[in-house]
Amino acid sequence: MAYPKQSKTLLAMISRSKRKAVTRTSFDGFVKFLGYENIKSGDILKELLESGKLVRHDFPFLNRTKTVFALKDTPLAALILEISENAYISHGTAATLHSLTTKVKDIYINWVSASLNNEPDRPKSVLSRQVAE
Numbered sequence: 001m002a003y004p005k006q007s008k009t010l011l012a013m014i015s016r017s018k019r020k021a022v023t024r025t026s027f028d029g030f031v032k033f034l035g036y037e038n039i040k041s042g043d044i045l046k047e048l049l050e051s052g053k054l055v056r057h058d059f060p061f062l063n064r065t066k067t068v069f070a071l072k073d074t075p076l077a078a079l080i081l082e083i084s085e086n087a088y089i090s091h092g093t094a095a096t097l098h099s100l101t102t103k104v105k106d107i108y109i110n111w112v113s114a115s116l117n118n119e120p121d122r123p124k125s126v127l128s129r130q131v132a133e
Helices: 004-016 024-033 041-050 076-081 091-097
Strands: 055-060 065-070 087-089 106-113 122-130
Touching (some): 004 024, 004 041, 024 041, 041 065
Antiparallel strands (some): 087 106, 106 122
């Protein structure tokens, strides 16, 4: 590894984070916060992915794909909640993830997004991938 110290520090930050997962924006923020100005965050991320210490998860949506990077054994719920800052899963999806039902075959994610007109936040629902894990 070209950046062993930096990689170890970043992995420690991710493992201590609430969800054990990060988006690319969050990863870049960690690199900037640590003061690694002369290192491209993409280079460190590439090393961590190639070494298998981080895993890339792509979630296809209708208008774009969201990518989350996580430690190997990160639970699915943590991955999908990292998709958006204000994300939460539906009641049916939560029941499926806790093995309380098998009726829900899709993962439903909601998040609150402020409107441009200073109106109250409204939930936006999106459909992700089928529950396979």
